[in-house]
Amino acid sequence: xxxxxxTGGAGFIGSHLAERLLExxxxxxIIDNLSTGQFKNIAHLERKHxxxxxxxxxxxxxxxxxxxxxxxxxxxLAAAVGVERIISEPIETIEVNIGGTEVxxxxxxxxxxxxxxxxxxxxxxxxxxxxxxxxxxxxxxxTTRSRWSxxxxxxxxxxxxxxxHKEVGLPVVIMRFFNTVGPRQTGQxxxxxxxxxxxxxxGEPINVYGDGQQxxxxxxxxxxxxxxxxxxxxxAAVGQVFNIGSQEEVxxxxxxxxxxxxxxxxxxxxxxPYDEAYEAGFEDFRRRVPSLEKIRAAVEWEPTTPLDQTIDxxxxxxxxxxxxxRN
Ligand code: UDP
Numbered sequence: 175x176x177x178x179x180x181t182g183g184a185g186f187i188g189s190h191l192a193e194r195l196l197e198x199x200x201x202x203x204i205i206d207n208l209s210t211g212q213f214k215n216i217a218h219l220e221r222k223h224x225x226x227x228x229x230x231x232x233x234x235x236x237x238x239x240x241x242x243x244x245x246x247x248x249x250x251l252a253a254a255v256g257v258e259r260i261i262s263e264p265i266e267t268i269e270v271n272i273g274g275t276e277v278x279x280x281x282x283x284x285x286x287x288x289x290x291x292x293x294x295x296x297x298x299x300x301x302x303x304x305x306x307x308x309x310x311x312x313x314x315x316x317t318t319r320s321r322w323s324x325x326x327x328x329x330x331x332x333x334x335x336x337x338x339h340k341e342v343g344l345p346v347v348i349m350r351f352f353n354t355v356g357p358r359q360t361g362q363x364x365x366x367x368x369x370x371x372x373x374x375x376x377g378e379p380i381n382v383y384g385d386g387q388q389x390x391x392x393x394x395x396x397x398x399x400x401x402x403x404x405x406x407x408x409x410a411a412v413g414q415v416f417n418i419g420s421q422e423e424v425x426x427x428x429x430x431x432x433x434x435x436x437x438x439x440x441x442x443x444x445x446x447p448y449d450e451a452y453e454a455g456f457e458d459f460r461r462r463v464p465s466l467e468k469i470r471a472a473v474e475w476e477p478t479t480p481l482d483q484t485i486d487x488x489x490x491x492x493x494x495x496x497x498x499x500r501n
Contacts, residue, residue: 256363352419
């Protein structure tokens with residue numbers, strides 16, 4: 175029986191992945207320091223056969239050494255995430271993202287375990303050629319703007335993983351997640367869709383930053399997890415970088431209107447200047463669209479969930495959370 179270790183397994187994507195692997199009959203261990211992950215995301219898995227968890231920081235090399243020695247492969251999802259958090263805690267962002275990945279790769283090398291590493295579409299920076307291809311050039315903003323520390327730290331993670339692959343033959347796969355959404359994602363650290371849903375359900379104003387004409391492609395977490403699972407099974411994926419996301423593009427204003435409609439909400443839509451929303455000089459991306467050619471060719475993966483269905487799932491999730499008095 176395959177034994178998977180998921181770092182960041184109590185997080186949004188990690189907890190969905192844990193569920194999927196348990197369903198596939200795998201043994202799953204997660205490690206999470208609950209910095210942005212939440213115990214309630216995995217509480218329902220606690221009694222499942224083959225599941226166990228460690229509430230610990232991945233930079234604890236002794237714990238990681240033991241967990242890595244016991245597993246067959248590692249899904250490294252633990253990271254500092256969320257634009258708001260990155261801007262308010264840039265030290266933690268850089269240290270966790272780089273230091274944590276160093277520990278994962280060092281221990282994986284010691285026991286020769288395959289590692290799938292979560293990266294991000296942020297590494298494309300201010301790309302202007304759409305859709306983004308995995309081998310495109312990257313254009314980053316200045317180091318005086320905290321937002322870019324996230325992209326830079328994740329790019330270092332990618333470099334480091336690929337270096338382990340090249341120099342010592344460690345099997346690594348890099349996954350560049352685009353905007354992933356679904357139940358359990360929290361809006362606390364800046365992610366737009368859960369925030370819009372909560373405001374819509376509470377009848378509070380929906381805050382759209384900038385002019386709302388910036389666009390994103392939102393991919394359902396269930397589809398994302400299928401892509402991760404498929405990549406983990408593919409020998410051809412080793413040593414490669416893959417985009418994982420949807421190509422269904424929507425402006426943020428349109429997203430606010432759709433959330434409002436689907437939640438049956440009377441909320442106002444309010445425009446907030448970027449400087450007020452984040453910090454002076456904040457740089458947002460106007461567009462962000464993944465090329466899916468590479469992942470399609472490697473594992474025949476396509477996202478299948480339409481955005482409206484995902485919005486409905488998130489609305490249902492937050493309705494239940496509210497009725498349980500948990501939020
Ligand atoms: N956004 C917004 N209102 C919010 C949070 C975010 O209008 O309350 C905008 C944000 O400025 C960006 C888009 O929604 O243009 C997506 O933001 P998110 O932080 O979810 O993802 P990312 O910027 O990483 O794509």
